[in-house]
Amino acid sequence: MAEALSDSGSANAPTIESVRESLIRQEDTIVFGLIERARFPINSPTYSASYAKIPGFTGSLAQFVAHETEALQAKAGRFTSPEENPFFPKDLPASLVPSQNHTGVLHPSAASININKSIWDFYFDKLLALFAVPGDDGNYAATAASDLVCLQALSRRIHYGKFVAEVKFKESPKEYEPAIRAKNRDALMKLLTVESVEEAVKKRVAKKAMVFGQEVTLNSTDGSNGKYKVDPSVLSRLYAEWVMPLTKLVQVEYLLRRLD
Numbered sequence: 290m291a292e293a294l295s296d297s298g299s300a301n302a303p304t305i306e307s308v309r310e311s312l313i314r315q316e317d318t319i320v321f322g323l324i325e326r327a328r329f330p331i332n333s334p335t336y337s338a339s340y341a342k343i344p345g346f347t348g349s350l351a352q353f354v355a356h357e358t359e360a361l362q363a364k365a366g367r368f369t370s371p372e373e374n375p376f377f378p379k380d381l382p383a384s385l386v387p388s389q390n391h392t393g394v395l396h397p398s399a400a401s402i403n404i405n406k407s408i409w410d411f412y413f414d415k416l417l418a419l420f421a422v423p424g425d426d427g428n429y430a431a432t433a434a435s436d437l438v439c440l441q442a443l444s445r446r447i448h449y450g451k452f453v454a455e456v457k458f459k460e461s462p463k464e465y466e467p468a469i470r471a472k473n474r475d476a477l478m479k480l481l482t483v484e485s486v487e488e489a490v491k492k493r494v495a496k497k498a499m500v501f502g503q504e505v506t507l508n509s510t511d512g513s514n515g516k517y518k519v520d521p522s523v524l525s526r527l528y529a530e531w532v533m534p535l536t537k538l539v540q541v542e543y544l545l546r547r548l549d
């Protein structure tokens with residue numbers, strides 16, 4: 290059976306370079322996801338339980354689509370991968386496909402870390418209004434599907450902090466062990482933070498929003514005219530306010546369990 294490759298594209302032990310490469314690659318998925326979602330206006334009935342009234346389900350259409358899509362994906366084996374974390378872990382059906390040989394990179398307690406509730410909340414309560422225009426075009430099912438693509442891409446990126454933390458711990462266990470034993474979150478946060486990398490990430494995602502989100506025409510020299518499908522500053526803000534802080538939170542949570 291084929292060995293399951295990690296997202297870093299390698300079956301070998303990940304390195305700081307390979308995990309950062311994966312984070313960079315995942316930026317493309319996130320930027321494209323937001324561009325796709327921005328095709329629709331906000332479409333607020335998608336998020337209203339009183340609009341949906343789905344027999345046998347309590348919640349909004351967005352919740353229904355996420356719940357049912359995850360159930361199908363669980364049966365297809367999606368959540369047996371340590372890189373995938375469900376939004377609705379309760380009552381998730383078991384995988385029906387042959388199990389993959391996922392390389393045992395992470396400490397087993399990694400499976401107990403799932404911060405998707407925070408991701409769901411910032412996405413719908415804060416982020417959506419920053420890049421989807423007000424309005425209602427009735428495409429609620431497509432909107433909900435599009436939201437789930439964004440949420441899963443964000444979740445995968447943020448929980449990838451488990452792999453980043455593992456690599457950092459393996460590279461310098463002596464630096465991390467005292468802070469882990471002392472359960473000192475602030476010290477761990479300081480140890481794992483690299484400000485120069487964060488600055489580069491914020492600039493790069495804004496640039497990707499400009500390159501991927503410009504209008505491509507055959508005649509014009511400047512296809513964008515300064516207009517982009519998603520405002521590049523929203524991408525830097527998304528990363529500065531939510532993606533990187535939550536990735537760091539995942540790293541701290543992982544490290545706190547690393548010696549269990």
Ligand SMILES: O=C(O)C(=O)C[C@]1(C(=O)O)C=C[C@@H](O)C=C1
Binds near residue numbers: 309483484486490
């Ligand atoms: O690249 C790293 O070293 C990471 O830990 C990842 C990351 C990020 O989320 O992009 C998080 C913390 C660091 O301060 C820099 C970047």
